[in-house]
Structure formats: C-alpha cells, structure tokens
Amino acid sequence: MKKSSSILINKSSISAIAIGGFDGMHLAHQELFKHLGDNGGIVSIESDYANLTPKTFRQEYSSYPIYYYVLENIKHLSGEDFIRLIKEEFPKLEKIVVGFDFCFGKNRKNCTEELKKLFNGEVVVVQEFTLDGTPVHSRFIREFLNDGLIKKANMFLGKEYKVFGKQIKGQGLGSKKFVPTINLKVDEFLLPKEGVYITKTIINEEEYNSITFLGHRQTTDGSYAVETHILDKDIKNRFSMVQIKFIERIRDNKKFDSFEDLKNQIITDISSAKSFFDK
Numbered sequence: 001m002k003k004s005s006s007i008l009i010n011k012s013s014i015s016a017i018a019i020g021g022f023d024g025m026h027l028a029h030q031e032l033f034k035h036l037g038d039n040g041g042i043v044s045i046e047s048d049y050a051n052l053t054p055k056t057f058r059q060e061y062s063s064y065p066i067y068y069y070v071l072e073n074i075k076h077l078s079g080e081d082f083i084r085l086i087k088e089e090f091p092k093l094e095k096i097v098v099g100f101d102f103c104f105g106k107n108r109k110n111c112t113e114e115l116k117k118l119f120n121g122e123v124v125v126v127q128e129f130t131l132d133g134t135p136v137h138s139r140f141i142r143e144f145l146n147d148g149l150i151k152k153a154n155m156f157l158g159k160e161y162k163v164f165g166k167q168i169k170g171q172g173l174g175s176k177k178f179v180p181t182i183n184l185k186v187d188e189f190l191l192p193k194e195g196v197y198i199t200k201t202i203i204n205e206e207e208y209n210s211i212t213f214l215g216h217r218q219t220t221d222g223s224y225a226v227e228t229h230i231l232d233k234d235i236k237n238r239f240s241m242v243q244i245k246f247i248e249r250i251r252d253n254k255k256f257d258s259f260e261d262l263k264n265q266i267i268t269d270i271s272s273a274k275s276f277f278d279k
C-alpha cells in the first residue's frame with residue numbers, strides 16, 4: 001500500500017476506488033479499503049451531517065489518497081451521470097468497492113445491482129460488518145458519543161475518538177481557583193456527552209496525558225465549555241489548533257455548592273486520571 005496524500009497522487013493513476021461518506025473512517029470503512037490494492041483511492045462524499053471526521057479531516061485515517069466530492073454538487077446527477085463522472089475523473093478505473101447498503105444517483109435511486117450494471121469493471125460489494133453482533137455504522141457511533149459511551153465508540157472506530165479545536169480565552173478562574181485549563185472552541189465535530197473524561201491532548205504534534213471537562217459550568221458562569229487540563233505539565237502559550245482524544249469517561253457534569261467542593265472534586269478527578277495512565 002502506498003503512503004500518500006490526495007494532493008500528490010494524480011487521479012489518472014488510480015485503478016480502484018471505495019465510495020461512500022466515510023464519516024468516522026470506522027472499522028467497517030477500513031474493511032472496504034482492504035480491497036483497494038496498490039493503486040487505490042477513496043472517493044469521499046462530503047455531507048452536512050458528517051461530524052465525526054467532518055470536512056477534510058479523514059486523510060489521517062488511511063494511507064490511500066482521499067478525493068472529496070461535495071454531496072450538494074453531485075446529488076442531482078442520475079446514476080448514469082454519476083458513473084460517467086467517476087470514469088472521467090479516474091480514467092484508469094478498473095474496480096469499485098462499496099458496502100452492501102451503498103446507493104447513488106438522484107434520490108439514491110440506484111444501489112449495488114445498478115452499480116454492477118452501469119460500471120463496466122469489477123464491483124466488490126462488502127457484506128455488513130458487525131462487532132459483537134452490532135452493525136458498525138457512523139450513526140451508532142454518534143449515539144454512543146451522545147450517551148457518553150466513549151469506550152464503545154472507540155471500539156467501533158478502531159481508534160480513539162478525536163476532535164480538533166481552537167484555543168479561546170476562558171473565565172480566568174482556572175489557574176486562580178481550580179487548576180489551569182486550555183479552553184477550546186470546537187466547531188463541526190460532535191462532542192461527547194457532558195462530563196469529565198480521561199483524554200490525551202495533542203499540541204504542536206506533542207501528545208500529553210490530560211483530563212477534559214465538557215459541559216455547562218454550572219458551578220461558575222453556567223456557559224458551555226470544553227476545557228482540558230494537561231497532567232504534570234505547565235503549558236503557557238496560546239495555540240491555534242489543539243486536538244483531544246477521548247479515552248474514558250470518569251463522571252457526570254455536576255453543580256457544586258462551593259468552589260472549594262469543585263476544586264476537591266477536580267483534584268480527585270486528576271488523581272483518577274493519573275492512576276489510569278500509570279497502570
């Protein structure tokens with residue numbers, strides 16, 4: 001398999017593609033990629049609802065080059081026109097890999113049978129991929145995240161769920177009253193259920209053990225916040241891009257009667273996180 005990026009690989013060298021939304025680049029998606037061979041590529045159809053790996057965040061999860069197409073721009077095409085477009089875009093195309101539930105063309109009128117008729121090359125249809133009897137689909141992963149079931153989401157993803165955010169100014173209370181935190185603004189990514197999580201935080205390609213609070217700061221100003229505290233390290237600069245990987249959920253978000261009670265709880269949370277990383 002080639003290590004590559006979509007910018008470097010010319011579409012005219014691609015002989016096999018996998019087609020789909022690929023939000024999450026989860027285990028079932030990876031099953032499709034196993035059929036791509038040496039000159040494979042991924043055709044990713046970008047939709048508005050993609051929020052696990054939104055926009056162009058998918059490339060880090062595959063060494064095959066990803067070619068993005070915006071659903072809005074192609075959804076009016078008939079099945080025939082869609083296949084014509086694909087053949088024009090990838091002139092050496094010999095193989096298309098899709099899942100059992102793949103449909104395409106205006107109103108998703110065409111599915112795998114029509115694909116086999118319309119494409120004059122090999123069509124590989126991958127049967128439904130399941131884990132412990134549950135089908136792996138991005139919609140179920142979204143449900144796990146909404147329910148705070150981070151370990152289950154990570155199992156289905158085949159990796160730790162990760163979001164990207166920009167550092168923003170906090171209330172200025174953290175360092176003075178509690179512990180210092182990096183406050184983040186996260187757009188487009190689905191955030192797991194409110195609560196406290198054991199996480200890893202990536203800043204400038206360096207990965208740090210951390211603990212992250214997500215939710216309405218009921219004890220202070222009530223506003224929604226994503227705040228990460230790096231364990232055992234003082235981080236002073238401001239960062240335009242911070243990544244957070246979610247590992248385990250420790251507890252629910254709570255309202256405390258006093259700042260002191262919250263501070264004591266935060267200290268307990270930090271020691272749980274440290275024991276997790278030490279074990």
Ligand SMILES: Cc1cc2nc3c(=O)[nH]c(=O)nc-3n(C[C@H](O)[C@H](O)[C@H](O)COP(=O)(O)O)c2cc1C
Nearest residue numbers: 170171172173174181213217218219220253254269
């Ligand atoms: C590990 C951790 C757990 C937290 N848990 C809660 C909580 O349960 N309830 C709450 O209202 N705020 C919680 N917070 C958020 C604090 O209220 C917040 O860090 C504090 O208000 C400082 O905010 P600032 O960084 O904007 O100054 C938590 C913060 C951390 C780091």
Ligand SMILES: Nc1ncnc2c1ncn2[C@@H]1O[C@H](COP(=O)(O)OP(=O)(O)O)[C@@H](O)[C@H]1O
Nearest residue numbers: 020021022028098099101102128129136137138
């Ligand atoms: N559980 C699965 N088993 C087999 N193929 C799948 C599975 N989930 C998705 N696919 C295939 O992967 C491609 C991308 O599908 P997509 O609809 O984006 O995934 P999801 O169902 O997770 O939202 C499609 O060709 C689809 O048929």
